[in-house]
Amino acid sequence: MEDRTLRPPLIVSAYERYLNEQDSASFIRDVSRHYTCATLERLAQMADRAGRRAAVLALGFMSDYGSNAIVGRALTDRDRGVRTIAENAIRELWLRVGSREQRMTLKSIERLNQSKRYDEAIRLATELIHESPWIAEAWRQRGAAHYHLSQYEAAIRNCHQALEINPYHFTAAAGMGQCYLMQENLVAALESFRRALRLNPGLEEVRAQVVRLQRSMRDQ
CATH class of the missing domain: 1.25.40.10 (Tetratricopeptide repeat domain)
Known part of the structure; x- marks a missing residue:
């Protein structure tokens, strides 16, 4: 019988596909089906390395200035990959403010x-x-x-x-x-x-x- 505990979280699977295919539209579609921005913000702080990378990337695509503090804190994450993704993401969030x-x-x-x-x-x-x-x-x-x-x-x-x-x-x-x-x-x-x-x-x-x-x- 298949051991389901070995399966990576859905967001990590979507992130791995994104890395292979560089298809942002598919990544956004896959993540938005299962995660809200509030859930992504929690993952950006609490998940493992791959989960944090995936969550911050998703916030950069899907969220707005309301996630500024979460992504801002990710700039000092212990993982360099998270930090790099956060720097690109937060620049986009700064432009997504107001009407x-x-x-x-x-x-x-x-x-x-x-x-x-x-x-x-x-x-x-x-x-x-x-x-x-x-x-x-x-x-x-x-x-x-x-x-x-x-x-x-x-x-x-x-x-x-x-x-x-x-x-x-x-x-x-x-x-x-x-x-x-x-x-x-x-x-x-x-x-x-x-x-x-x-x-x-x-x-x-x-x-x-x-x-x-x-x-x-x-x-x-």
Whole structure:
């Protein structure tokens, strides 16, 4: 008689198929048939390594900003695979906040920054912030635009506000570090980079910046 106890959980089986086939639609369909986002959040914290990887991946596909804290904590999971999946997932969750129109606006701001249309990004982000000041990613995107225009004080203020709203926003912390570095405020830059690493230990470029800053400050 077949020993059913040896079968992996359904979510792990779906995850293994996803790794082999890279079919996200099938993965989402298989997982959503059996798991709610609330159950996935519990698995992301309590399951074994494969289960946590699968649950965080599923949350990245299926959930919204409401799972930010769970996925944010997964950034410091003891398993490197979970941490990597969480970093990709949480960036998507930051854009899934507010109404459909607000989400579309966030995407538009992101595209404007990517295409180096920074003044337009600032204008659109400002409109969204006036309407919904609780959207952390709007502040962070506006901060990024200010940074690229060498408006470092404005960028710092925006990144700081993003972190006040979303304490898991490692990108905002790293952005503050870059601004302070451009202002030659090495102590504040080091503090900000360390904060980003506490949130997301996988930021290797930030880790390298910390090492360089520590050496530079020791040599002074």
